[in-house]
Amino acid sequence: MQLDMRIAASAVVALASVSTASAGFVYSTAVRSVEATASAASDSATDTGFGTWFDSASVFATTSNALAQHGSQLASTSMNFAGAAQSSAVTGGVSSATSGATIDFTSDMDQVVSFILGLTRTASGGGISTVVVTLTDLTTNEVRLTASATAAFSGTLELDAGHNYRLLIDADAGVQGAGDSLGQYNVAFSAPVPAPGALVLLGLAGFTGFAGRRRR
Numbered sequence: 573m574q575l576d577m578r579i580a581a582s583a584v585v586a587l588a589s590v591s592t593a594s595a596g597f598v599y600s601t602a603v604r605s606v607e608a609t610a611s612a613a614s615d616s617a618t619d620t621g622f623g624t625w626f627d628s629a630s631v632f633a634t635t636s637n638a639l640a641q642h643g644s645q646l647a648s649t650s651m652n653f654a655g656a657a658q659s660s661a662v663t664g665g666v667s668s669a670t671s672g673a674t675i676d677f678t679s680d681m682d683q684v685v686s687f688i689l690g691l692t693r694t695a696s697g698g699g700i701s702t703v704v705v706t707l708t709d710l711t712t713n714e715v716r717l718t719a720s721a722t723a724a725f726s727g728t729l730e731l732d733a734g735h736n737y738r739l740l741i742d743a744d745a746g747v748q749g750a751g752d753s754l755g756q757y758n759v760a761f762s763a764p765v766p767a768p769g770a771l772v773l774l775g776l777a778g779f780t781g782f783a784g785r786r787r788r
Contacts (some may be wrong), residue, residue, distance in 0.1 A: 596763025606640035635665030679731035697751025
């Protein structure tokens with residue numbers, strides 16, 4: 573049996589400046605990962621560096637399929653993420669997928685940061701899915717931004733100079749028995765620059781089908 577599991581993740585319109593401004597985000601740690609499990613097989617990938625990272629994990633089993641994809645860019649004045657977790661199964665099948673990131677950074681100045689969020693969560697039959705984005709000020713233990721389920725909005729945040737922040741992005745999809753589930757995110761943060769710079773359309777898209785590696 574072959575289950576059709578196609579994803580078309582929307583492109584992130586990243587407010588990425590090409591100006592040579594001083595850094596707005598100073599990264600200390602970053603963990604970006606994908607994982608897929610179906611029946612007794614699993615596939616995963618993890619990155620702990622900075623810069624740009626794209627990867628996927630997928631498993632095809634007799635009664636279930638799982639796919640996780642992630643693409644992101646960590647730059648001095650912008651952070652951009654697009655990814656999804658998707659599971660599908662027929663009666664007797666079990667599968668799960670996870671896609672996400674945990675980014676710790678410091679704001680090097682008092683600044684107003686722009687953000688764009690687009691989250692999608694769907695499930696049917698025996699499927700269950702979650703998707704959440706949280707930005708926490710670790711210096712004061714204050715949650716500065718949180719969103720979950722299906723949401724699409726934009727806005728601004730004030731970040732304090734010298735404060736440490738943690739950005740958590742997590743999408744999970746699981747199925748036990750016949751059903752489908754999907755958690756998907758498009759997230760962008762942009763720090764200010766001293767002079768107008770060109771806005772760049774960052775296409776973290778093209779997440780269609782089970783393109784990518786197949787491992788067991």
